Amino acid sequence: MPLEGDESGQIVSLTDLCKEFPDGTRALSGVSLHIRPGEAVAVMGPSGCGKSTLLNLVAGVDRPTSGSVVVHDEDLSQLNETGLALFRRRRIGMVFQFFNLLEDLPALDNVALAGQLAGVPTAQARQRARERLTELGVGDRADAYPATLSGGERQRVAVARALMNEPALLLADEPTGALDSASGAQVADLLLALNQRGQTLLLVTHDQMLAERVATRVVELADGAIIGERVLEQTA
Numbered sequence: 001m002p003l004e005g006d007e008s009g010q011i012v013s014l015t016d017l018c019k020e021f022p023d024g025t026r027a028l029s030g031v032s033l034h035i036r037p038g039e040a041v042a043v044m045g046p047s048g049c050g051k052s053t054l055l056n057l058v059a060g061v062d063r064p065t066s067g068s069v070v071v072h073d074e075d076l077s078q079l080n081e082t083g084l085a086l087f088r089r090r091r092i093g094m095v096f097q098f099f100n101l102l103e104d105l106p107a108l109d110n111v112a113l114a115g116q117l118a119g120v121p122t123a124q125a126r127q128r129a130r131e132r133l134t135e136l137g138v139g140d141r142a143d144a145y146p147a148t149l150s151g152g153e154r155q156r157v158a159v160a161r162a163l164m165n166e167p168a169l170l171l172a173d174e175p176t177g178a179l180d181s182a183s184g185a186q187v188a189d190l191l192l193a194l195n196q197r198g199q200t201l202l203l204v205t206h207d208q209m210l211a212e213r214v215a216t217r218v219v220e221l222a223d224g225a226i227i228g229e230r231v232l233e234q235t236a
């Protein structure tokens with residue numbers, strides 16, 4: 001698993017981030033957050049406090065109104081749209097509440113596609129995808145379409161896809177939000193195991209169980225600003 005940070009020793013450096021949407025909604029005001037390689041940071045806070053906005057800025061899906069986002073030595077403000085697309089494909093993995101799998105492709109192809117889009121030749125991408133699925137305990141579901149998978153299985157496939165290109169950073173937006181508590185606990189265990197193997201994580205969640213189980217640090221967001229943070233011990 002990639003562990004190296006940038007020259008400042010951070011894998012994520014957010015400095016004085018502000019985000020105002022065109023309709024005037026101010027979603028983030030003056031957020032600074034630094035994440036070291038190997039950390040598992042959970043951003044928590046009430047609905048509408050800016051969690052998804054923050055994640056989208058780190059992922060380069062959206063741009064801040066002001067402030068800077070540096071991920072793995074890459075200043076995202078210096079990248080054009082093509083550069084941002086390459087950054088997303090090669091440097092980060094993303095996991096979503098509702099999995100975002102392509103319904104008309106089997107699990108294996110969903111995972112392999114992430115490699116192909118990053119430039120990995122098809123045969124190699126498919127082999128790597130099979131290995132990822134096996135590592136995540138869903139190797140026997142490689143030929144299944146998403147609609148035939150349980151929620152927990154879908155999220156495992158989505159994590160396999162996110163890890164396809166060995167991202168420096170794994171981002172997760174409410175990864176247990178659509179799962180029953182048993183499947184949610186399994187996904188939490190999976191994320192914990194990944195972090196303990198060195199994968200840096202940034203999660204946004206309402207799920208106290210997930211944060212307590214996985215995070216090494218919890219950051220509290222309210223009304224678009226960080227209002228507190230605490231360091232946690234992982235329990236496994």
Ligand SMILES: Nc1ncnc2c1ncn2[C@@H]1O[C@H](COP(=O)(O)OP(=O)(O)OP(=O)(O)O)[C@@H](O)[C@H]1O
Pocket residue numbers: 021022023025026027045046047048049050051052053054
């Ligand atoms: N594209 C947009 N245009 C205008 N306002 C937006 C847009 N996206 C988000 N917002 C607003 O920005 C604020 C922060 O939204 P965000 O989705 O980041 O919150 P959140 O903490 O992730 O919420 P939830 O926990 O409900 O997902 C909210 O007031 C939201 O309505």
